[in-house]
Amino acid sequence: MIAGTTARTRIAVLVSGSGSNLQALIDASVDPHFGAEIAVVVADRPNAGALKRAADAGIAHVVVSWSDYSDRETFTTAICDATHTHDVTGLVLAGFMRILSPVAIRRYPDAIINVHPALLPAFPGADAVGQALAHGVTVTGVTVHFVDEQVDHGPIILQESAAVHPDDTIDILHRRIQQIEHTVLPLAVDAFGKGLLRVVGRRVEWSSL
Ligand code: GRF
Secondary structure (H helix, E strand, O other): OOOOOOOOEEEEEEEOOOOHHHHHHHHHOOOOOOOEEEEEEEEOOOOOOHHHHHHHOOOEEEEOOHHHOOOHHHHHHHHHHHHHHOOOOEEEEOOOOOOOOHHHHHHOOOOEEEEEOOOOOOOOOOOHHHHHHHHOOOEEEEEEEEOOOOOOOOOEEEEEEEEOOOOOOHHHHHHHHHHHHHHHHHHHHHHHHOOOEEEEOOEEEEOOO
């Protein structure tokens, strides 16, 4: 602990991909006043680029391969066992492309945060950016929310919009959306770590420090 600061909330970050959102959290947590400390990074595949980012930052990282488990329940239990070992208070799904079983929600009630590349409840699921383009919306965005037992459904912590331009491709629009993710996910995780978020029904109440 740095002199003059209090212990930070320990979190696990779950990843599947390149880890640009993980990087945003790593960069934010360089500030000693950031509310959370990344205790461990968990990937569902050994080739996730995010693992290198964790290694480069000196953060513990483990692989819990989806293919090693027979069902969602045992896979989720293995993830929770790994995160429990690192004594974390919450999980952050940062581009984690698996659906956790309710086992995780019972272990971490109102303490699992997901970032989704659309303005929920529009365009849930894995192809949110493609769906937004196909639908012809002119505005989409980012939702950071707590995870409940339904996919891309839980109480919303933060949302921010992104314009859709007529000549956008999925890649161009996704890059614009990810830039926003890299700002709003750390904001939400900081607030969670500082204990500023309270779930009341479908709403998330923010208190100030
Ligand atoms: C993010 O855009 C996230 O919203 C989506 O997958 C992407 C992961 O990107 N579910 P990264 O691995 O954080 O770079």
